[in-house]
Amino acid sequence: MTAQPAYNFAYLDEQTKRMIRRAILKAIAIPGYQVPFASREMPMPYGWGTGGIQVTAAVLGPDDVLKVIDQGADDTTNAVSIRAFFVKTANVATTTRTTQATIIQTRHRIPETPLTASQILVYQVPIPEPLRFLEPRETETRRMHALADYGLMHVKLYEDISRHGHVATTYAYPVKVDGRYVTDPSPTPKFDNPKMSDCAALQLFGAGREKRIYAIPPHTKVVSLDFEDHPFERTRFDAPCGLCGATGIYLDEVVMDDAGTRLHVCSDTDHCMTRREAGFTGSEGAVAP
Amino acid sequence: MTPIHQPLLSARTLTHLYGHRVGCIDVDLDLYEGEVLAVVGESGSGKSTQLSLLSAQMEPTSGAVAYRMTDGVTRDLVALSQAERRFLMRTDWGFVHQDARDGLHMGVSAGGNVGERLMAVGWRHYGDIRAKASDWLGRVEIDESRIDDFPTQFSGGMRQRLQIAKTLVTQPRLVFMDEPTGGLDVSVQARLLDLLRGLVTDLGLAAVVVTHDLAVARLLSSRMMVMRGGRVIEHGLTDQLLDDPREPYTQLLVSSILQA
Ligand SMILES: [Zn+2]
Numbered sequence: 001m002t003a004q005p006a007y008n009f010a011y012l013d014e015q016t017k018r019m020i021r022r023a024i025l026k027a028i029a030i031p032g033y034q035v036p037f038a039s040r041e042m043p044m045p046y047g048w049g050t051g052g053i054q055v056t057a058a059v060l061g062p063d064d065v066l067k068v069i070d071q072g073a074d075d076t077t078n079a080v081s082i083r084a085f086f087v088k089t090a091n092v093a094t095t096t097r098t099t100q101a102t103i104i105q106t107r108h109r110i111p112e113t114p115l116t117a118s119q120i121l122v123y124q125v126p127i128p129e130p131l132r133f134l135e136p137r138e139t140e141t142r143r144m145h146a147l148a149d150y151g152l153m154h155v156k157l158y159e160d161i162s163r164h165g166h167v168a169t170t171y172a173y174p175v176k177v178d179g180r181y182v183t184d185p186s187p188t189p190k191f192d193n194p195k196m197s198d199c200a201a202l203q204l205f206g207a208g209r210e211k212r213i214y215a216i217p218p219h220t221k222v223v224s225l226d227f228e229d230h231p232f233e234r235t236r237f238d239a240p241c242g243l244c245g246a247t248g249i250y251l252d253e254v255v256m257d258d259a260g261t262r263l264h265v266c267s268d269t270d271h272c273m274t275r276r277e278a279g280f281t282g283s284e285g286a287v288a289p
Numbered sequence: 290m291t292p293i294h295q296p297l298l299s300a301r302t303l304t305h306l307y308g309h310r311v312g313c314i315d316v317d318l319d320l321y322e323g324e325v326l327a328v329v330g331e332s333g334s335g336k337s338t339q340l341s342l343l344s345a346q347m348e349p350t351s352g353a354v355a356y357r358m359t360d361g362v363t364r365d366l367v368a369l370s371q372a373e374r375r376f377l378m379r380t381d382w383g384f385v386h387q388d389a390r391d392g393l394h395m396g397v398s399a400g401g402n403v404g405e406r407l408m409a410v411g412w413r414h415y416g417d418i419r420a421k422a423s424d425w426l427g428r429v430e431i432d433e434s435r436i437d438d439f440p441t442q443f444s445g446g447m448r449q450r451l452q453i454a455k456t457l458v459t460q461p462r463l464v465f466m467d468e469p470t471g472g473l474d475v476s477v478q479a480r481l482l483d484l485l486r487g488l489v490t491d492l493g494l495a496a497v498v499v500t501h502d503l504a505v506a507r508l509l510s511s512r513m514m515v516m517r518g519g520r521v522i523e524h525g526l527t528d529q530l531l532d533d534p535r536e537p538y539t540q541l542l543v544s545s546i547l548q549a
Contacts, residue, residue: 147372151409227415
């Protein structure tokens, strides 16, 4: 811990970390329940995931190996900055490899590689309240959670179906955690919702601006809300990844050249790279670096 | 004595003070299943306070309100947990507000508004919810083709009918109405009253209707209560009371409407 004496380890002072850890412990004890915490100013704007950063700072130890992803990529500006922040303030090892990481901070995606009991997944959450869009009053949403009065959530799904013929919500698709609290996995794509259920890793959610922390403990049942005659469906992609040929994973569409040629590739860049290193190729396989 | 002969809702010495100002004082009432009670008075008479107390939206300063739950057990409203009270509001009770915007989600379609109470009590089949919503739109004379339209696209009278459909869809036994025709054009009022009267009769609803309008009381209620200065000054069968008012104040109210 001698790397940067100007900072306390992982930036936050120990008292703040204890406060955040207490909130995390409470969140783990009540799966899916939003625990208020005294969010601190961080040396970056809220949109950069200050809630997730504070949670990571509170659980990070010197021996941890940190991975940070934005969408599924480790190399975006946001992911690079957060990784650099923890290298500077905690001098921890970092990795892009899902299997080597002990803490993974994410802005959207859950890695394709199944997580293990020795890992923690930290989500950066912009809007933690799933009821917010229909009920702006905080006092009322709290009461609705307390009474498990969740009719409004299905009203949202009903509206989607009546307007689009199906549930059009593809991100931040609401879930019920451990049969009790309706929770917003925002802004994770609904493709990843099934991975939240019975996950071996601890999942922690931090919302900086809204000052909330919530958690899904390992092996907790997480159910995506739906109707009997319109069951939850995971987003399906028709084509395999153009680079590694993977199927059944989440794909991004990328523009390849000035002519506007489009290609579908793994959103999880580590997953794609690992496969290509193992010799898998897609239709554009020759472009592997 | 079978439960049906016990009142559905009853109040004893119901009193509410706002500091030193009187809300209502010493109100006693019994409301039986299928019975409509009109509470009539001018603004400041205590009728709105009484409605808030009876519907458990406010706690009385003294006195009590009891309700016979669906399991037949009569309970003191103050003793109900918040969850029980909310469940009552969602299922066995309905509330029709004077301003439909207070009872509707303006950003949710007509079908979604009517379906909300069904979803709140656990309906999870989209097709069933939609069919039920469609049926109820028809019952309140809103064309079923408007099911995906928003209340903002509806006229005042249609909004009020939508609010009524939304309230009645779970077949509550008791409905509270606060000036249900207030703020509407006279011709629209007449149609709405007619519709309400039909629904109340068909469904065998019990209702407490608060109004300043004796015409509403005459059309909807079997019994009425006249309030002034927070007290009930006269109480009886609506027809008798309107034909032969005892209290000078009631006589004044009745004569003013007859002259109008
Ligand atoms: Zn790939």
